[in-house]
Amino acid sequence: MKPALILAGGLGTRLRSVLGDLPKPMADVAGKPFLWWLLKQLENQGLRDAYLSVGYRHEQVRAGMGDTFGEMRLHYIVEEEPLGTGGAILKAVAEIPGDDVLVFNGDTLAVVDLAAFVADAEATRADVALAVANVSDATRYGTVEIDDARRICAFIEKGRNGPGLINAGVYHLRKAALADRPGLPQRFSFEQDFLGRFIDEIHLSAYPGVSDFIDIGVPDDYRAAQTRVPALIAGR
Template structure:
């Protein structure tokens, strides 16, 4: 069974006005930590083992969830200092069993079927990426992919360009070998230093199967999450 890596080490700087002293994934949503909803969704997807990449105030997360969440076995990968998204993922791969893992953010709820990511992960694909269609991609930047059956990602457009398109939804199925192929530093950004920097020779398949997406990183969306997230995970 393919495990999942959840990036849960965020400080939540932009949420400090409403969540002053907690790791961002522990911000309360509808009476429970946001991470509770993320793990519940993983449980619904049939995941057996989840590896939480933790750093800032990790003891709060460890004390709340322990080693078990429903049917999930919960493991912790500790960042003694911030490693960036890429460094956190690479460190998690050092301890997980298997050649691939789902990767997702602990501060974003993305409704996508992991079976769709698996079915797109052909033997010659390095990773599959869930993408979401929006009427305006200006806030996020855009993912461009070709019209082949593989939907190979060909470019990333920077934030600020307006109009409809697809955005990176922050959920991946990553093969260990793809990360090991490059001489990456201990601290790096998965998006900028890995995906963007090596896109010309990486084989990345876009999966446009996201039905709903919410990121609690800003106060307005955090407020919206209070009513939306329980419906998404029901």
């Protein structure tokens, strides 16, 4: 299995009333850090190396998670200053071996068969494959539009009512597609400044194999995560 990169440097601003100064990936979910549940899902599916991109209170993340998680080795890549999702990924891929990497948001959990996801990404020869979830109400999310070949042709800003495909925060990234892209600043958004900006120049493929999805980024969903996340992991 490919190495994993987890974006675990978030400030958790929208959860500050609940978490205080705790880093968002360390938010307590049913007695364990949310990051614990995400790593457990990856370990269950055979991943053996996880790289954690950390920033805010990174010492607390490392102290809480250590250097191993079951069968997995944990590696830490520290942002000395906020780099945005794109800057964090660009910094990290320089330190991760191999040509490809699986990238995960540190505040979402998507239930997806990673072996099937990787096989599909390789079959389509995508520069970036994106796992997408079909939700009944996409109002608080940006949505993804795809063509008949599952190639991503547009990203739509949040606010559209009704059902839709949303970014589930899981990517299969061909490292060279990002690392060899000229003109990127040190700090940038992976979603807007890379995927959105270069949508006509890179091959973006959608993988609609997400069977469930939760984002702990707002208090209501964080409260729901206390029961939903353990149920999702136990069901794997």
